[in-house]
Structures are given as structure tokens and as C-alpha cells.
Amino acid sequence: MATSFSPTNLTTTVSLHGSQESRISLPIRLSPPSSFLGSTISLSVNSPRKLNASRRSPIVGVQEIVKQKKPTNSLLITKEEGLVLYEDMILGRSFEDMCAQMYYRGKMFGFVHLYNGQEAVSTGFIKLLTKTDSVVSTYRDHVHALSKGVSARAVMSELFGKVTGCCRGQGGSMHMFSKEHNMLGGFAFIGEGIPVATGAAFTSKYKRDVLKQNCEDVTVAFFGDGTCNNGQFYECLNMAALYKLPIIFVVENNLWAIGMSHLRSTSDPEIWKKGPAFGMPGVHVDGMDVLKVREVAKEAVTRARRGEGPTLVECETYRFRGHSLADPDELRDAAEKAKYAARDPITALKKYLTENKLANEAELKSIEKKIDELVEEAVEFADASPQPGRSQLLENVFADPKGFGIGPDGKYRCEDPKFTEGTAQV
């Protein structure tokens, strides 16, 4: 039967500090073998545990690791990897800029939330994943979908509300789904996707432990600082740590939830600290630096694949634009914006690549040009695609359309031709 952990020394690496490997050994009672699914922390009634004892260890940003790991002539990435990262970030940026243009030209409507400035987080994590790994996001999901592999055409068409969109025009900006690429959405309410991500991770574990398949798939859940005050977040941290699910919780802390500053809404604004409270490592990383994010992501993903459980990663990042295209963005301080604009992740990576002779200006320029053309082409494709027909209205409400019930004539209502025409009254 499934063992979710080995009954030997269970160590949780809480810090990624290079030189002193400070680890935390959680005292374990040799629990009954096989299928115990639960916490391994034994509560000692007699010796009162000191509050700030062995649990507390310095959790340091990965800047340290980067400095540690980089002797003079070994780099963090190869040229190929560098170009892949660069292209992905440029794609995210260009696509979002094009979205803004299209929105103001009346090609897309509703709420559109752009990702400018946060590309390092998406690229840093998602480019480490395989096709069968899952990603769950929020309403700020265009770039997550693109990084995961959904074509720019499909995303743009979806934004235009066309039939060729990834969700046939039925989802929109906030609901990017792709079964092929395991993009599990796109959720409009914050925190709503986190349980879904937990479920996807549960399926991975189930496949491995119950169905005895070779499943190493991990799930990455992206969400913001505002979500970290929501109950679903905490409930899922608990369950993920309890069942040792292969999931990584990535907080894109851009300091603002529409107009609510993170500092005004959160009693303890250091979100990474909330990980150890639930028995998982919590890490803080500079989310404007794609290489730092990537290093942390590697560790977290490897942990998850090995079956060691979840990680909470807080990425300090910033959105250059407002919350959505409808947000006048008046509350944020110009100085703050300027400070983060100077740390633009794309500029930073470009600098790294050129300074370390991994690529030259011409190569990067050609990537930018290629992406520009790709995005233009996506717009053309979306423009030329047809809008959904009436017949699409009643499709996909039910996976099994018998769910519409039996009509007065004794036949299933879905057999009524008005259903395929979309004119039936449901």
C-alpha cells in the first residue's frame, strides 16, 4: 500500500542557504507502516516546545545561492536555455502590449488583466515543466497559458471571443484552459483555482500510489498577494502538506490587490513565513530576476517530483500596468513604479546574456522581431476567425447532454433539433 513518506529521518529543507545547510529535522515517531496519511509531527505533551526553537531557521532569498553557485566561469544557464527564456518573456510582454492595443480598439471587452512586469515568474517556473505537468492560474493568465505552450493564436482568438479560441470563445480573458497543454485555467475569483490545483496534484499522487503508474507530474498554482488572506489558500496549504502533494504554491506578490496595498491588508506581510506554519518550506525570491526564480523553481519542482511534498514560493514582483485595463492606477506611487521599472526582468536577462557572451544584440533582436511577427499574425488570425454561431450556445453545458432532461414528448431534450441550433429554451 502507498507510503507517503519513509519512516526514517524526515528532514525538511527550509532554507536554501548555500554555505550552512541548515535543515530542520522534524521529530518522528516511528509510525505504523504503510498507509498512514497524515502529519508526522509528534506532539510531546511533557516537554513544552519552545516557541522559537528548532523550527526557526534563516530563510534567505535565493540571491545567496546564486552568488554561492556561481564561481567565476560557470553560468546558471546555457545559451539555448537563455534564448528560450528570453523568447518566452518577450512573447509575454509583446502579447500583453498587443492586448492593450486591441482592447482600446474595441476588439476585446470585459476585464482584461495584463501581466507586464511579472514575466520572470511565469517563465522562471513554467519553462521547467513538462507537457504533462499542470498549471493553474488566476485571471491574470494570458502569459501563463503562453508559457505553458498554448499558441498565441488560440489565446488571442479567445480574447476576441472567436470560435478558434482555446475555449471556443466561451471562456474569455479570465478563463484560459487547455487540456492538451494541461493549463487548468484561468479563474475569475481569487483563490478559487488553488483547490483545483490541489486536486490535480492529488491525481498525480493517486496515479502513483493507487493506480501504480509512473507519475511524476507536478502542479504549479499561481496566485497573488491578495489571495493569501483568503481561506481557500490556507485550507489547501494544510491539505497539500498533510498528503505530501506534488504542488508548488507560487505567490506573485506584486504588492497591490487592485487598490489595496498588501501592507494595509495583511497582518504579517511576509507570505513565505506561512509555509513553515503548515509544515512546508517557504521561500522568498526576487521575482524580477528570472534566473533567481528559476533556481528556486528547480529545487521546488524536484522536491515535488521526488514525493517530498509542497513548497510555498513568494516572488516579489510588480505589475507595470494597472490591475486591469479599466483600472486608472492612481494609487500607486510614481517612485515605486520607477523603482521596479528599473528592474525590468527582460532588460535584466538581456544584460545577463550579453554580458556573459551567451548571445549578442543581433540574436536578441531577431527573437524580438520573430515574436512581433508571431503576435501580429495571431491578431490577424483572430480577426479573420468566425464568431461562435447560435448552435454553440447550448453545447458543452453538460458533458453528457442527457442532463437537459426528458421533454414532454418522451424524448431527451438534447435530441430536439432546436438544441443543436441553439434556439431551444433551456
Next chain:
Amino acid sequence: MSAIIHGAGAATTLSTFKSIDSKKLVAPSRTNLPVRSKRFIVAGSDSSNGLSVRQSQKLIPNAVATKADTSATTGTGHELLLFEALQEGLEEEMDRDPHVCVMGEDVGHYGGSYKVTKGLADKFGDLRVLDTPICENAFTGMGIGAAMTGLRPVIEGMNMGFLLLAFNQISNNCGMLHYTSGGQFTIPVVIRGPGGVGRQLGAEHSQRLESYFQSIPGIQMVACSTPYNAKGLMKAAIRSENPVILFEHVLLYNLKEKIPDEEYICNLEEAEMVRPGEHITILTYSRMRYHVMQAAKTLVNKGYDPEVIDIRSLKPFDLYTIGNSVKKTHRVLIVEECMRTGGIGASLTAAINENFHDYLDAPVMCLSSQDVPTPYAGTLEEWTVVQPAQIVTAVEQLCQ
């Protein structure tokens, strides 16, 4: 033929009275074929002593006691209680498909607060019968995420009322994701649990959530009421690709009935004919079925011939069975435990008026629970729920 003649003795009355053989009173074993309403006609004799003939011909089952043998076709079968029937259905499906799993509070080691999952954790393991922490919203969402990625979870709400905490996930994700993803992801979950008014459980444990969930597009709702249809609906719900909410009732778990040995499922979208009749259609579901049958005893004594249909499928309604009945009897009484405002009865009234208006000889009457939080005191609790006496009065009123 809607005239009901009261009083005994008149010879002419008997020819209008059709009595029913008790063995055929209960619905025969279901298959997946569409429902055809069956009429069993035993002509009444026209002895001049009307009352005694009627009495000798009436054979009505008790309200809540053991039902007559439903496995009349095969002859064999085994007797069990409703919660055991649910367990049997669940276990059979878990044996059949390794992707079926259970999630909920105390479903594993405790065996379920109403023992529906008893023994399953020992058989299938802690991961397949998952004891969750108390976080309805999160574990319902987790079930939905698992369903999107290939599993078939059965999510239990320890009491249906607790699922109010999961409303976000049920409404937004369970119902909608198949549509918003353009049909890419299916969510074959079953959400089940006991609901309804119990014995002085207090307001919060006595809720009827069918009215809250019924507007959510993309889900199906069914309510079981006998061991036979409990097992059948459980199996059908698990096999369905749609998300299904299965409503059980706290007071019905100990109903005993003999069910077939061979495998069967009940159609999720069909209603069940409980007692064919001529004078009036009574539509009901879950526990109220038994109050209706108890009232039916009294009604038959008084000379009425009600047709009782357990609608079973709360969303969508089986308009065929219901329609045929309305076309026959021209009068409808809905008896439900749901709240009056925006309840299942309200929707059903609207649907009947819309579709079968021409066939009605009287306005559709709906008896529902009072729109009050269920009181604790026994007497008050009794008055919030529809009682058989009220049903009898309503039928008499409708059939004037």
C-alpha cells in the same frame, strides 16, 4: 373523468373507481428505456354496497414501513437498509473502476457519519477513501481538480448544509468549468450527503439545499428515497460524465427493502411512478414520498385515487412522466420538504404551467415547508414540515 363522488352507496360511483393490485403498486424494475406510464385496471364490481367493496379492494402499503418486493421479475434478491444500498452501489463502482474515489470528513476510518462508507477504507485504502480535514470549500475544489485530471471522486458533505461552505466551488467550478473551458474538461463528480429535516437537529442541520443549487447551470440533481433507487442512482451518478448532486435524507437511512441481486442502475433523468391513479397527480420526492403514501391510504379510504410520482430527478424534471400524468388526471399537487420560496416545487409549478397549462382543471397546488429556520422544539418542527393530514386536505380541496 375528473368528477369525484363522495359518499358511499351509490351504485354508479363504483364504475368510476379503479382499484389497484398491491403487487403492481410499486414500480417494476427499471431499465434505461424511457418511461411509459403503466395503468393497472381492475374493474370495480358494481355491488350496491360501495363502501365495503372499496374497502376490501384497497391495498395500500404503509407510509414508511417495508415496501413490497420490487424484484418481482427475478424472485431472488437481498434485503438491506438504505445506507447499505448506497454503500453497495458505491463499492460496486469502486470495484469496477479504480478511478472512483471518495473524499469527505470521517468517511474513512469512521466509516461515514451515517455509515455509508463503512468498511471501504479498509478495503480500498486511505487514499481512495480520503478522510479530509474540515474544509469543505477546499476539498470540494480538490475533488473538482481531481475530476478534471482523470479521477471520479465522490465527495461527501457530512450534512448537506455544510456544502454551503463549498458553494463557491460547486457553483463556479463544478457547474461551469465544462462550459468555460469550451468542453475540454469534464467534471464527473458526485456530491452527496444527507439533508432534510431530521428529528430535532436544529435549524442549521435541517437544511434543504436543493433550492439553492437548482439554478446552477451544468449540474444535475437527484434525490433518492428507497434502497432500490438509492443504489441505482448512486451507480448512475458515478458513471455519469456530468457533475451530479445526490440528495439523501437523514431519516431514510434505515429503510429496509429487498433489492435485486443482479446489477442495475436507475436512470438519472427519469421519475418513478409510485402509485398509478386517476384523480390527481401528486408529485413528490425524498422523505415526503412517505408522507404522501401515508396520506394516500387515507385518501383511498375516502374514495380518491391519487397518482403518486416520485420525481427523483430534481434537475432536470422528467417532463414526460409528469406530463403524461397531468394529461390523465388534470390536477396536480406538489408535496415537498423544500422551502416555499424558490424551491423545487416553485420551479416545478412553473414548468407544469408552462408546458401543460391546457390540461389543468385546477391550479397547481404546492405544499412545501414553511419558510422558517427549522425550530428545535418537536412540535414546532412538525408544523414546519408538510404532514399527511395537510396532504389529504389539499387533495380534497383540489378535487372538489
